[in-house]
Amino acid sequence: MDRIPILKFGNALLVTIQVDMHDRLATALEEDLTSRIVSNNARGVLIDISALEVVDSFIGRMLDNIAAVSRILDADTVVVGMRPAVAITLVELGLSLTGVKTALNVERGMAMIHDRLAGSEADDADDED
Amino acid sequence: MPTTKTERLGIKISDDVVRVRQLTRMLSVEVGLGLVDQTKVVTAASELARNTLDYGGGGEVIAEIVEQGGRRGVRLTFEDKGPGIADIEQALKDGFTSGRGMGLGLGGAKRLCNEFSIVSAPGTGTKVTIARWK
Amino acid sequence: MAAQAGSDVASLVSNNEKTILPEWVELQKKAGILHTGRISEGELQAQSKNFLHLLHEALTQGGTDTTGAAFEPARGMLADLSRSRAQQGFSPSETATFIFSLKRPLFNALNRDNTLSAEQIASTVWTSTALLDELGLFTLEIFQKSREEVIVRQQREIAELSTPVVKLWEGILALPLIGTLDSQRTQVVMENLLQTIVDSEAEIAIIDITGVPTVDTLTAQHLLKTVAAARLMGADCLISGIRPQIAQTMVHLGVELNVISKASLADAFAVALRQTGRAVVKTKRIEGFALPEKKSGGQGA
The missing domain is CATH 1.10.490.10 (Globins)
Structure with missing residues (x-):
């Protein structure tokens, strides 16, 4: 079965979804990401959906789940590049994905993850004092 | 309501949901729906196709281009011979689910379309019709 | 025949x-x-x-x-x-x-x-x-x-003319709404704003409703949907210029605004600048006696 590739960028993982996903592919991605967060000790997950023309409740739920799971594993999930038509449709559908962080593009998303890491490292430093 | 084009597609496996999305997209473009309306009707189709597969045990969709009073639109009819729905009103409420979804399928699909109708009874299967007009 | x-x-x-x-x-x-x-x-x-x-x-x-x-x-x-x-x-x-x-x-x-x-x-x-x-x-x-x-x-x-999206600063957009917002117009506004957010890579959009006389349930919902959709895309929305009656309507509708709202566009702009790590600084002190003589002479106050 095909799988969506997960790239590693420093301590973040990057997933670019470029195909119209069927449900099993989405479920597989959720599982793969969860294990990769642990095995790579990732602190952030970027999911680029700028190529997706449709996000229905199933994919929405997948994004929500990934965000929730990564939170438990101390990683931030940022969904980037959602198209306007997709955003309008998701809101109309009743899915506002309040648990998911968002950014306009990969660059901004990466900056968000780094900001948080810098913040937490500063906290750690404070603790040591 | 005259129909100018009809396509049928079986919904038997998870890949068929993707095919329903693609077919709906193609017809929406042909009718000339705007990008947002296209996305809405394709998303609604995706929800309903998944319902047909997961709760109806598979079925089929009839996708049509229809015309009425000079307006063109896309109409989709999802049919299955599954267990049917006992309480339709309940099923249309957000958050209601008997399966693994988020419970936004039926109610959500209704909000994304101009027309929505559902015929179902326990034991006879379910038929959902939606339409989106230009 | x-x-x-x-x-x-x-x-x-x-x-x-x-x-x-x-x-x-x-x-x-x-x-x-x-x-x-x-x-x-x-x-x-x-x-x-x-x-x-x-x-x-x-x-x-x-x-x-x-x-x-x-x-x-x-x-x-x-x-x-x-x-x-x-x-x-x-x-x-x-x-x-x-x-x-x-x-x-x-x-x-x-x-x-x-x-x-x-x-x-x-x-x-x-x-x-x-x-x-x-x-x-x-x-x-x-x-x-x-x-x-x-x-x-x-x-x-x-409809297109009446909904201009203007750029206030790098990454900051404003949408000054004027006139009654029916559902159809709100739809156009919403699409227009979201597309401009993508095109200009804006982080913050200020929706100013000073010129909107009434906000009914549907309009309020549309506004909130716009805010929610912008958030999904990764941009924040601020709402400014909410007049007292409109604020009351929103409260009566039980609409909770999960969005920063400010009384004036200027206040909202200041918030937007702060959120994007900028500040407006005065570079010159303006004092009454420092004005050119011609002008101060003519003021007579």
């Missing part, structure tokens, strides 16, 4: 084309068509001649059924004429006069023809009246339709 009546009218037209055309054009001129300044005499002449020709052909081929295939070219020509006149700003009667003023020259020609019996004249009068009435109404219908098309196009243009 109909075919007979049609060919009677047809021969009437073809036998008298030389007299009918100038008389008809003259009548149209008398009705003041040239005074509108929207059409030249040459054009009028050409249009009239062309139509008379098409009418004759239709009558010879297909009798008097104006909806039939034989009348297709004549109807097409009339439709073009109505459409262009509607766009040029002709009035409905100025447009319909084109057809209705053809009646008199036709009847004059009939009168001059002394080979016809009284019955023949009566039946030809009846047929041509019915025929021209139908064509006249057709002209008006097309005219009406074209005007409606113009209105729809203008509405769309107004």
Whole structure:
């Protein structure tokens, strides 16, 4: 079965979804990401959906789940590049994905993850004092 | 309501949901729906196709281009011979689910379309019709 | 019968084309068509001649059924004429006069023809009246339709014009809404804003509703949906200029604004600058006595 590739960028993982996903592919991605967060000790997950023309409740739920799971594993999930038509449709559908962080593009998303890491490292430093 | 084009597609496996999305997209473009309306009707189709597969045990969709009073639109009819729905009103409420979804399928699909109708009874299967007009 | 009546009218037209055309054009001129300044005499002449020709052909081929295939070219020509006149700003009667003023020259020609019996004249009068009435109404219908098309196009243009998205700073957009927000307009606004967010990679959008007189349940919901959709794309929205009544409406609707709202656009802009890590700094101290003498002398306060 095909799988969506997960790239590693420093301590973040990057997933670019470029195909119209069927449900099993989405479920597989959720599982793969969860294990990769642990095995790579990732602190952030970027999911680029700028190529997706449709996000229905199933994919929405997948994004929500990934965000929730990564939170438990101390990683931030940022969904980037959602198209306007997709955003309008998701809101109309009743899915506002309040648990998911968002950014306009990969660059901004990466900056968000780094900001948080810098913040937490500063906290750690404070603790040591 | 005259129909100018009809396509049928079986919904038997998870890949068929993707095919329903693609077919709906193609017809929406042909009718000339705007990008947002296209996305809405394709998303609604995706929800309903998944319902047909997961709760109806598979079925089929009839996708049509229809015309009425000079307006063109896309109409989709999802049919299955599954267990049917006992309480339709309940099923249309957000958050209601008997399966693994988020419970936004039926109610959500209704909000994304101009027309929505559902015929179902326990034991006879379910038929959902939606339409989106230009 | 109909075919007979049609060919009677047809021969009437073809036998008298030389007299009918100038008389008809003259009548149209008398009705003041040239005074509108929207059409030249040459054009009028050409249009009239062309139509008379098409009418004759239709009558010879297909009798008097104006909806039939034989009348297709004549109807097409009339439709073009109505459409262009509607766009040029002709009035409905100025447009319909084109057809209705053809009646008199036709009847004059009939009168001059002394080979016809009284019955023949009566039946030809009846047929041509019915025929021209139908064509006249057709002209008006097309005219009406074209005007409606113009209105729809203008509405769309107004909708687009009335929702400008302006860039306040790098990454900061403002959407100053003015006038009543119905669902359809809100839809346009929403799409427009979200697309501009993508195009300009904006982080923050300020929706200013100072110019919005009322916000009903639906509008409030649309605004909140816009905010939610922008958030999904990774941009924050601020709402500014909420007037007291509108704030009350929102509270009464039980609408919880999960969004920063500020009284004025200036306040919201300050928040936006702060959120994007910027600040406005005064570079010069402005003091009363430092003003040029001319001005301070004239103030007298």
